[in-house]
Structures are given as C-alpha cells and as structure tokens.
Amino acid sequence: MAAESPAPRSCVPRRSVRWRPVLAAVCAGLLAGAPAAQAAPKPTVKQLKKELAALQKDSDRLITDYYSSRIAHQKADKAEKAAREKLTAAQEVFDRHSTDLRALAVAHYTGAEPNQTAMLVANQDPEALLSRLALVQHLVSLQDAKLRGYAKVRDDRQRAQEEATARAExxxxxxxxxxxxxxxAEKQIERIKDKIDQxxxxxxxxPDGTFVPQLPQGADNITPRMALVRQLVKERFEVPFGIGCYRAIQDGGEHPLGRACDFMLSHGGALPSAAERARGDQIAAWAIKNARRLGIMYVIYRQRIWHTRTGVWRAMSDRGGTTANHYDHPHISVY
Structure with a gap:
C-alpha cells in the first residue's frame, strides 16, 4: 500500500483558537494563490537582431514611399511654377487688351451726335461718302475683331487662373x-536606433543589475563602461564641439575617476544655438532612457541633475557660469 503524502503544515498557531478560522482563511488564500510573477526575460542578441532586420525591411519600404512622394512633390512644384508663369503672361495680355477696350469705348461715346452725322453725310458727294462709309465699316470690323479677341484673352486668363489654383492645391x-x-520614416529610423542600442x-x-567597479584604461583614462556610453552618444548624435572626459583635478566628481564625460554644444563658454540646445536635450533624454542598461549613474544639463536613484530632474545651485552650470553641455557619469 502506497504511503500517503503528508498533509501540508498549517500556518495557524495551535494556541490561537479564537482567531483560528480567520487565520486559516488567510493562510488558505496565500497557499492557493498564484506564484509570484517573474520579470520578463531580457531579449537575446539573436532576438534583437531578428527584430532589427524586420524594422530595417519596413524602413526600406517607408523610405521608398518617401522617395516617391519627393518625386511627386518636385513634379507638382514644377507644374505650379509653370502655371504661375502662364498666368502672369495671360494677365499681361489681358491688361493690354483691357486698355485698348477702354480706349475704344471712350472713342465711341465721345463721337459725333446722330444729327451732326446726318449733316456731314448730306454735305458730302457720293464718292467721298462711299469712301467714308467703307472706312466706317472697316473700323466696325476692327472693333468686332478686337471685342472677340478680348473675349478670348479674358477666357484664356480665366483658364490660366484656374490651372494655377489647381496646381497650387x-x-x-x-x-x-x-x-x-x-x-x-524618421520614427522608424528612431526605432532602429533604439533596437541597435539594445x-x-x-x-x-x-545579474542583480548592479555594477562592478572598473579601473580606467587606455590613453584616454576612462573606464570601459564610460567608453561604451561615449561611443554610442558619438555615433548616434555626433558631437561637433568635442567630448571631454578624464581630467586630473580632484573636484569630488567622476572625471578624475574616468567615469564621466562632457558632450560640448559650443566653444568658449558661449551659449549654444537652438539646434545645439535641442541636441543636448536629445542626448540627455537618451542617457536617461538607457541609464539602467548602460550603467549611467546621473546626468547633469542646464543646471539640473537627474539621478538613477530618484528618476527625476532636480535643480542645482548656481555655480557661476555657462559651463559651470552645464548650459553648454550635458554631463554623463557612469557607475
């Protein structure tokens, strides 16, 4: 006969008679509860590379769409310019014909009165009268032609106006x-950059997420951890005004320990441009986003400090200058 499995030990003290029902219910809930949730496993390099390949494939499609859109925009821009030039030419012709038409109207309304015209006709011989009538008929024909020409110019100008409006739209x-x-496409490229960072x-x-202390190494006297952060920042953002890391002055910071770098946004203590200030914001945001994975301890920028322990920015006291207050560079320190 198989031995029975031992009953699970109760977590209720035997002496607690009065509270035994309540404690028993609590214990039952604890014993029957689901196992503690485990943190999701970190993706392997193989998984990250697979995801990166998929992102890059989608990025190629987005870039192709962007290229096609650029071509379409260039064609539309060219057509819009041609339509505007056509409208300008049509407007010039229209203005010229309008001037001629106004002159014709003035001549018509300032001509002889009907009784005066009859008197002139009565006093002229037939040959002269025929010549004058022929001239009048000729002038009338010219007027009719001018009116028809004006109508065409007017219609051409209207069509040019409509075409220019359509091309502008x-x-x-x-x-x-x-x-x-x-x-x-830019968002997809950012996703790819993030995946490469990972x-x-x-x-x-x-394994517990803490970091083993490191000694500085190499000619630049910085730790391997700081060297990795510097490399990633330099490759992702570019730092045209230089990067300063190790310095021998013992100021209580990480620079003499090879665990800090300054990513300069200007020269000579000058305030950075709006574009460089934005670059500094991006570097600081990137450092915060990747702090735990890369061993970043704190970030200083624009007289503020962000520390991994708190996860928030806090103001710093005035140290007396653009560089001292970190307005011209973000500072990154690692563990």
Whole structure:
C-alpha cells in the first residue's frame, strides 16, 4: 500500500483558537494563490537582431514611399511654377487688351451726335461718302475683331487662373503627403536606433543589475563602461564641439575617476544655438532612457541633475557660469 503524502503544515498557531478560522482563511488564500510573477526575460542578441532586420525591411519600404512622394512633390512644384508663369503672361495680355477696350469705348461715346452725322453725310458727294462709309465699316470690323479677341484673352486668363489654383492645391497636397511620409520614416529610423542600442550591454553588470567597479584604461583614462556610453552618444548624435572626459583635478566628481564625460554644444563658454540646445536635450533624454542598461549613474544639463536613484530632474545651485552650470553641455557619469 502506497504511503500517503503528508498533509501540508498549517500556518495557524495551535494556541490561537479564537482567531483560528480567520487565520486559516488567510493562510488558505496565500497557499492557493498564484506564484509570484517573474520579470520578463531580457531579449537575446539573436532576438534583437531578428527584430532589427524586420524594422530595417519596413524602413526600406517607408523610405521608398518617401522617395516617391519627393518625386511627386518636385513634379507638382514644377507644374505650379509653370502655371504661375502662364498666368502672369495671360494677365499681361489681358491688361493690354483691357486698355485698348477702354480706349475704344471712350472713342465711341465721345463721337459725333446722330444729327451732326446726318449733316456731314448730306454735305458730302457720293464718292467721298462711299469712301467714308467703307472706312466706317472697316473700323466696325476692327472693333468686332478686337471685342472677340478680348473675349478670348479674358477666357484664356480665366483658364490660366484656374490651372494655377489647381496646381497650387496639388502642391500643398503633395507637400502634406511628403511631410507625413518623412515623419513615418524618421520614427522608424528612431526605432532602429533604439533596437541597435539594445544590442549593447554595459560591461561589468551583475545579474542583480548592479555594477562592478572598473579601473580606467587606455590613453584616454576612462573606464570601459564610460567608453561604451561615449561611443554610442558619438555615433548616434555626433558631437561637433568635442567630448571631454578624464581630467586630473580632484573636484569630488567622476572625471578624475574616468567615469564621466562632457558632450560640448559650443566653444568658449558661449551659449549654444537652438539646434545645439535641442541636441543636448536629445542626448540627455537618451542617457536617461538607457541609464539602467548602460550603467549611467546621473546626468547633469542646464543646471539640473537627474539621478538613477530618484528618476527625476532636480535643480542645482548656481555655480557661476555657462559651463559651470552645464548650459553648454550635458554631463554623463557612469557607475
């Protein structure tokens, strides 16, 4: 006969008679509860590369769409310019014919009165009268032709106006499509950059997420962890005004330990341009986003400090200058 399995030990003290029903219910709930949730496993390099390949394939499609939109926009721009030139020429002809038409109207309304015309006809001989009537008929024919010509010019100008308006609307539409596709492609490129970042892990990370201290190395006297962060920032954002890391001055910070770098946004203590300030914002945001994975301890930028422990920005005291207050560079320190 098979031995019975031992009953699970109760978590209710035997002496707690009065509270035994309540404690028993609590214990039952704890024992029957679901196992503690485990953190989702980190993606492997193989998985990340597979996801990266899919992102790049989709990126190629978006870039192709963007290219097609650029071509369509360029064609629309060319057609709009041609329509505007055509309208300008039509307007010039229209203005000239309008002037002629006004002159014709003035001549008509300032001519002889009917009784005066009859008197002139009565006093002329037949030959002269025929010549004058022929001239009048000729002038009437010229007037009719001028009126017909004016009508054509007017219609041509109207068509040119409508075509110019249509081409301008088409240009606006293609511009909107171009901007939309550009933004989609840019977002996809950012996803690819983020996925590439995830391929890197800070050296010296323990399984519990803490970091083993590192010694500076190489000619630039910075730790491998700082070297990785510097490389990633330099490749992703470019830093045209230089990167300063190790310095021997013992100021209580991480620079003398090879664990900090300054990513300069201007020269000589000058305030950075709006574009460079935006670059600084992007570097700081990237550092915060990747802090735990890359072993970033804190970020200083624009007289504020963000620390991994708190996860929020806080103001710093005035240190007396653009560089000292970190307005011209984000500072990144690693563990």
């Amino acid at each position: 088409e240009l606006d539409q293609t511009l909107g499509e171009l901007e939309g596709r550009k933004k989609k 391929l890197y892990r800070a050296p010296g990370m323990r």
